[in-house]
């Protein structure tokens with residue numbers, strides 16, 4: 566459910582016509598709906614209201630500080646994966662005691678920054694990382710709360726690039742390695758083993774992989790408890806999918822109800838790290854048609870957004886619905902919607918049946934709120950797009966469009 570709807574023949578973000586936003590801010594333009602963010606976060610978080618829990622929004626999905634601040638005000642904690650994300654979360658006023666830190670490659674500097682900030686816990690992904698956190702914490706007079714990320718070897722039935730809980734993936738430790746690591750953690754002076762962490766993948770459209778993972782995590786928790794280590798924090802990561810096209814992922818309420826039943830009666834605080842389900846359908850990317858072009862075998866719509874603005878179609882062959890901002894009712898054609906970048910992999914949609922469009926028309930690329938702007942780059946020396954957050958009739962520019970100066974600034978301001 567989102568707040569991008571057609572009224573009187575044109576697309577609105579909440580109560581503002583997209584056309585007006587484009588007049589003010591140009592294209593390509595990321596447009597987010599505040600009411601959609603609020604609705605998604607509240608629906609997700611309240612699904613776990615009956616048990617102790619903390620919903621840590623996954624910053625990587627959409628990391629604009631204005632969005633983080635908005636979610637923070639609703640009670641969100643944050644799941645971070647880098648020093649940069651820690652910086653963003655703190656700048657957005659998120660309490661460090663609500664921040665969990667995931668990711669396989671934390672540097673000494675990043676670990677030190679997180680310890681200084683006083684985050685809730687590290688989700689540790691290897692023995693080497695555990696040793697390093699202990700060392701840095703010991704040397705700097707801190708203690709570090711940790712969860713070990715266990716890799717339960719469950720198939721999340723999603724795109725291979727966003728599967729993380731299979732034994733061939735780089736994430737986490739298998740159950741045996743995890744057990745040994747917990748036993749080692751008990752001997753470490755600066756480590757408090759406080760939780761168990763698990764994130765099996767992203768864009769999951771069925772509950773069964775989650776259920777399988779939770780069963781394995783709970784059995785593992787039992788085993789640790791028998792060895793004298795009783796763990797009270799369980800971090801189940803993110804991963805709940807969204808409808809991009811025909812998918813019918815479980816509603817957060819159903820997700821919450823199944824998980825809360827599985828954890829009922831246990832002395833556990835649940836941590837969740839949703840990203841896509843909060844941000845995905847809360848944002849669209851608006852682009853302007855530059856040219857249409859017909860070759861012997863294809864019709865192309867060349868727009869001013871490209872893979873540098875939204876890489877998901879190129880990277881994962883993912884589907885985003887594309888529609889005219891002002892539908893003209895022309896006959897349908899099969900087209901490839903492509904950007905100006907010098908790569909054949911630069912497409913936003915392929916073999917898409919849609920009404921014919923003309924130069925200067927605006928198109929909306931839906932479900933672009935998660936892993937959209939955050940994965941954007943300056944490839945082909947294209948300044949990154951602007952981001953605007955709409956609330957009712959108000960538009961708030963939350964990131965200005967980059968300039969050519971922004972492209973070369975770091976190359977010129979050298980010591």
Ligand code: PLP
Nearest residue numbers: 623667767803804838839840841
């Ligand atoms: N937590 C971790 C450790 C992740 O790697 C990710 C995404 O890959 C997430 C949470 C968020 O996942 P999603 O956006 O699918 O909810």
